[in-house]
Amino acid sequence: TRLEKSSNGKLREVIDLNQPPSTITREFAFDYLIVGAGFSGSVIGERIATQLGKKVLIVDKRNHIGGNAYDHYDRSGILVHKYGPHIFHTNSREIFEYLSKFTEWRSYEHRVLASVDGQLVPIPINLDTINKLYGLNLTSFQVPEFFASLAEPKDYIRTSEDVVVSKVGRELYEKFFRNYTRKQWGLDPSELDKSVISRIPTRTNRDDRYFTDTYQAMPLHGFTRMFERMLDHPNIKVMLNTDYREIHKSIPCREMVYTGPVDEFFDLRFGKLPYRSLLFKHETHNQAVFQSAPVVNYPNEHLYTRITEFKYLTGQEHAKTSIVYEFPRAEGDPYYPVPRPENAEIYKKYKALAEATPGVYFVGRLATYKYYNMDQCVAQAIAVYKQIAAKQQAETVV
Ligand code: FAD
Ligand code: UDP
Numbered sequence: 001t002r003l004e005k006s007s008n009g010k011l012r013e014v015i016d017l018n019q020p021p022s023t024i025t026r027e028f029a030f031d032y033l034i035v036g037a038g039f040s041g042s043v044i045g046e047r048i049a050t051q052l053g054k055k056v057l058i059v060d061k062r063n064h065i066g067g068n069a070y071d072h073y074d075r076s077g078i079l080v081h082k083y084g085p086h087i088f089h090t091n092s093r094e095i096f097e098y099l100s101k102f103t104e105w106r107s108y109e110h111r112v113l114a115s116v117d118g119q120l121v122p123i124p125i126n127l128d129t130i131n132k133l134y135g136l137n138l139t140s141f142q143v144p145e146f147f148a149s150l151a152e153p154k155d156y157i158r159t160s161e162d163v164v165v166s167k168v169g170r171e172l173y174e175k176f177f178r179n180y181t182r183k184q185w186g187l188d189p190s191e192l193d194k195s196v197i198s199r200i201p202t203r204t205n206r207d208d209r210y211f212t213d214t215y216q217a218m219p220l221h222g223f224t225r226m227f228e229r230m231l232d233h234p235n236i237k238v239m240l241n242t243d244y245r246e247i248h249k250s251i252p253c254r255e256m257v258y259t260g261p262v263d264e265f266f267d268l269r270f271g272k273l274p275y276r277s278l279l280f281k282h283e284t285h286n287q288a289v290f291q292s293a294p295v296v297n298y299p300n301e302h303l304y305t306r307i308t309e310f311k312y313l314t315g316q317e318h319a320k321t322s323i324v325y326e327f328p329r330a331e332g333d334p335y336y337p338v339p340r341p342e343n344a345e346i347y348k349k350y351k352a353l354a355e356a357t358p359g360v361y362f363v364g365r366l367a368t369y370k371y372y373n374m375d376q377c378v379a380q381a382i383a384v385y386k387q388i389a390a391k392q393q394a395e396t397v398v
Pocket of ligand 1: 035036037038039040041059060061062066067068069083084085086087088089242243244245259260261278335336363364365366372373374375377
């Protein structure tokens with residue numbers, strides 16, 4: 001096939017069946033085919049449809065929009081996150097304001113306790129964690145010295161083990177991080193990039209919030225409602241229960257945005273890129289409160305890493321309560337890219353291939369193999385949208 005300008009100035013695809021003189025021509029049904037209705041696909045679809053006036057088809061192989069941020073009311077009427085706890089936080093005013101077009105918010109600062117040595121203590125490690133764990137009465141001014149007495153200084157911080165051991169020493173590393181990480185990733189922290197555990201700070205004060213971002217909030221009516229509003233536009237059609245491979249030949253689109261796993265797009269040509277998976281076990285209990293914090297981490301016990309109790313996140317009032325356990329898995333839906341040098345090498349090859357694939361934009365956590373939070377996905381999607389808009393403008397000028 002080749003592209004041709006039609007009389008109304010639009011590009012159209014001309015299919016050469018090698019049978020002159022009956023050349024078949026078709027208009028594109030959509031300007032953009034977007035694979036994946038998660039944060040990445042939905043944001044870019046919304047921008048293209050509303051700002052560029054282009055027709056967008058979003059397909060997702062799941063039976064719902066929202067990707068991994070999807071939430072829904074369970075059988076007891078409690079709002080739960082199907083794919084584990086999702087808490088929105090960002091330092092970017094632009095991103096917060098952008099999402100505010102589609103939702104109102106409920107202020108929410110996330111807090112997590114870790115079950116260590118038979119006690120529940122704050123994680124990230126802070127002043128109270130140390131005092132409770134060691135039966136001490138240190139002040140904020142004494143904690144840096146306490147950490148320094150335990151730390152094993154390193155010249156170069158390369159791995160996730162280095163990050164913790166160099167800051168707070170081996171004992172706290174073993175109590176809070178080593179086993180949780182082995183469970184979560186199936187790898188020792190010494191085999192993972194420093195970026196993984198660097199997500200968790202160490203504090204010398206009593207701040208027990210999991211995140212310190214300027215904006216921390218939950219969509220007032222849930223993530224799915226926010227996505228519904230984002231996608232509610234005449235230029236956007238959504239097709240669920242559909243793998244894009246089933247339709248992309250029969251529904252011609254001018255360009256594509258792909259937010260699925262990058263290795264699958266290229267039929268695993270350079271081998272499988274590891275993505276870590278989870279099995280979620282949801283339960284509802286006939287009691288108003290299940291645990292004393294929104295999330296409790298279990299570094300050293302059980303096969304699961306953490307338990308989340310959703311009502312803390314959503315603020316919902318209900319006589320019952322719903323929770324979810326996360327059991328890490330190697331196989332299953334891809335949830336996490338696995339940041340380590342071997343995988344970066346494989347991804348580099350796929351990235352080069354992606355860059356050499358015209359008409360397809362690779363966006364999001366799975367397609368760019370980045371351990372991104374939701375706000376980072378929004379930022380990346382908006383950046384790619386801006387590239388698309390600039391290209392459109394350049395084409396219009398020509
Ligand atoms: P996804 O949400 O994975 O969407 C990709 C979509 O593409 C999927 O719906 C998939 O079905 C679809 N797809 C793939 N292949 C195909 C195909 N061939 N055809 C059709 N459709 C296809 N971030 C935070 O900011 N805060 C948190 O608290 C937080 N907690 C998390 C907890 C867990 C357990 C997990 C796994 C992630 C968490 N995240 C959190 C990260 C967050 O989920 C991601 O940043 C974000 O949802 C990724 O969006 P995405 O659109 O890039 O990918
Ligand atoms: N981590 C840990 N112990 C904890 C919490 C986190 O070892 O109590 C490590 C673990 O490797 C985890 C990483 O820090 O995968 C990032 O934690 P985060 O809570 O950000 O993970 P996510 O919510 O993305 O699953």
